Amino acid sequence: MYPRRYLIALGLPGLIWVAMFVTVALYALVAIAVGGVDPLLLTPVPAWNPLHWSSSWLTSVGTDLKPFSGPDWVVFQRTSIYIAVALAGSILIGYPVAYYAAVCAKRSKGLILALLVAPLVVSYMLRMLAWVGLLSPGGWVNAVLVPLHIVPSQFDWLSGRPVTVVCGLIYGWIPYFIIPLYASLARFDTRYLEAARDLGAGGLQTFLHVTLPMSKQGILAGTVVVALPMFGDFFTNGLLSGVGSTAMVGTLINTYAQSQTDQALAAAGAVWLTVFLAILLLPYLRSSARATREVAR
Amino acid sequence: MSVTHASSSTTGGTTFSPPSGGLRVRLRRLRWSRYGLVAIVAAYLTWSLVPVLTAFLFSFNSGYSRSIWQGFSLRWWTGPASVFTDPTYYDAIRHSFLLAVLAVLITVPLGVSLSIFLSRWRGVTSKPAAFLSTVPLVVPELVLALAMFFLVTRLLHFVPLGTTAQVAGQVTFILPLVIVITRGRLASIPIGFEEAAMDLGASPMHAFRLALIPLLQPAIVASAIVAFAVSIDDFVITQYMSSTAATQSVPMLIYTATRGTATPSLNAMATVMAVTTVVVTGLGYILYRFVARSEQIPTIAREEVPAVPVLGEGAA
Numbered sequence: 001m002y003p004r005r006y007l008i009a010l011g012l013p014g015l016i017w018v019a020m021f022v023t024v025a026l027y028a029l030v031a032i033a034v035g036g037v038d039p040l041l042l043t044p045v046p047a048w049n050p051l052h053w054s055s056s057w058l059t060s061v062g063t064d065l066k067p068f069s070g071p072d073w074v075v076f077q078r079t080s081i082y083i084a085v086a087l088a089g090s091i092l093i094g095y096p097v098a099y100y101a102a103v104c105a106k107r108s109k110g111l112i113l114a115l116l117v118a119p120l121v122v123s124y125m126l127r128m129l130a131w132v133g134l135l136s137p138g139g140w141v142n143a144v145l146v147p148l149h150i151v152p153s154q155f156d157w158l159s160g161r162p163v164t165v166v167c168g169l170i171y172g173w174i175p176y177f178i179i180p181l182y183a184s185l186a187r188f189d190t191r192y193l194e195a196a197r198d199l200g201a202g203g204l205q206t207f208l209h210v211t212l213p214m215s216k217q218g219i220l221a222g223t224v225v226v227a228l229p230m231f232g233d234f235f236t237n238g239l240l241s242g243v244g245s246t247a248m249v250g251t252l253i254n255t256y257a258q259s260q261t262d263q264a265l266a267a268a269g270a271v272w273l274t275v276f277l278a279i280l281l282l283p284y285l286r287s288s289a290r291a292t293r294e295v296a297r
Numbered sequence: 298m299s300v301t302h303a304s305s306s307t308t309g310g311t312t313f314s315p316p317s318g319g320l321r322v323r324l325r326r327l328r329w330s331r332y333g334l335v336a337i338v339a340a341y342l343t344w345s346l347v348p349v350l351t352a353f354l355f356s357f358n359s360g361y362s363r364s365i366w367q368g369f370s371l372r373w374w375t376g377p378a379s380v381f382t383d384p385t386y387y388d389a390i391r392h393s394f395l396l397a398v399l400a401v402l403i404t405v406p407l408g409v410s411l412s413i414f415l416s417r418w419r420g421v422t423s424k425p426a427a428f429l430s431t432v433p434l435v436v437p438e439l440v441l442a443l444a445m446f447f448l449v450t451r452l453l454h455f456v457p458l459g460t461t462a463q464v465a466g467q468v469t470f471i472l473p474l475v476i477v478i479t480r481g482r483l484a485s486i487p488i489g490f491e492e493a494a495m496d497l498g499a500s501p502m503h504a505f506r507l508a509l510i511p512l513l514q515p516a517i518v519a520s521a522i523v524a525f526a527v528s529i530d531d532f533v534i535t536q537y538m539s540s541t542a543a544t545q546s547v548p549m550l551i552y553t554a555t556r557g558t559a560t561p562s563l564n565a566m567a568t569v570m571a572v573t574t575v576v577v578t579g580l581g582y583i584l585y586r587f588v589a590r591s592e593q594i595p596t597i598a599r600e601e602v603p604a605v606p607v608l609g610e611g612a613a
Contacts (some may be wrong), residue, residue: 006501011410011414013410014408017469061521104334122349133352134364228435239556253439
């Protein structure tokens, strides 16, 4: 075994880094959210000392987001609906793709994998840039859909269309959904399918009673991996809509953060979002811990 | 195991109908569902990648439009105000690469050594430290960016917004990915290799350098590829840590210019970036394959499960 001092010397730089840029940084976020205001500059001042904490920013943002009656409740509701639809779409599109790549593909597996990873290498913004070109009023999407009378001439997809934002979210994040799902399905033992068939199960029955239960952890993992960034996503919305009527929680926080005097509101919003996501994530963490225990047994 | 749980619930709950149709019918049905899957995969890959190709294509447009095709030209690649003559574009490319190189050079050693500590240290600090280092993976990037923005502007006054803060932010964001990759690899390296080296007279430093680092090479290469790709792609943290236009990265420029009246030079810049990233990560992958193959160290042999012959397969 290594002497302790070697290991400490190895770990210390990383530990200090994480302590500073993760722990202290998150504390700074909280300190701003519960902090005061500089009387001259009107900029937020962090309250490092817990004795000086004040809840005014948190309650202010909390009342804005208050269910049903708060002025920003509609933003929160919209965010949840957009993300729920985007997640459902990601599962519907991503599951068959990941399943085929992990279970069915034989010779083409390497190529398919490379093409599935390609969007992660090509930058997110470039992929959005491509759609802004295609969806603009004179773009190629309208060039196909207008002659078919599906949309009116010069239809503007890019200002305040929820369908564009949701499709953009799916398009942007689905590669990050497929990869963990693929990794989970790649461990799938196809002999269970044979067994189900030998025992007389039809295709649908096999899928519902064998394939789907065995994919549950992978689907959950993929969903969490994309749901987290979607809740903080303001740029997809900004590029594909940029209109207040489709604003999401991320948009709200980002807008506050741009203004020197509203930055405490951004911090408070971020704290609320983190608390909300932690509650949302709890069932997943528990189920994945249970699955790990079951595998270890 | 979840598997046994799943199969027991199926046998308990429902009664299966006997297989419908003969073997031939079932095989045909299987083939059709396979065609259906292939069609979905093909449609998905087309939808996922063809738009990107159109973005490349419009960098060769002869007009100012990034959405209406007006003929082929190279003006946005070579002419005045093209990607390599307009400083806005090539400065952004240069800055993105600068950030990526610095992020890789800092994150990989920092992450690999922290991973070794986390895997080899038996102490109370190990678990909380491992948890904290993965926090950036479980909070939205916007929250982390905001937190680091306040850290840098309110506390760490010696870290100015701009390149320094951008690199620090990216390193924090990428570190957990390097740790996940490296710890996965470390888990398959028994501590015995290093102990054997030390028993044979190597100093801990030598054991580390001669036994552990060569075994970690594939993880180091993989970490570097991922760090490079994530750094090049990063938008939120890079944006929040930026200062002036001089610290504008390619994703930042695309974000601000896309909805504006930018020329197809923007597409040309995006193309340059994408092609370079694909080439660099591709070369990195080849290096990874080379490193992973050339290693001579026996890992614990995985038990190969003999394939069970399926009844009926021989008859078909």
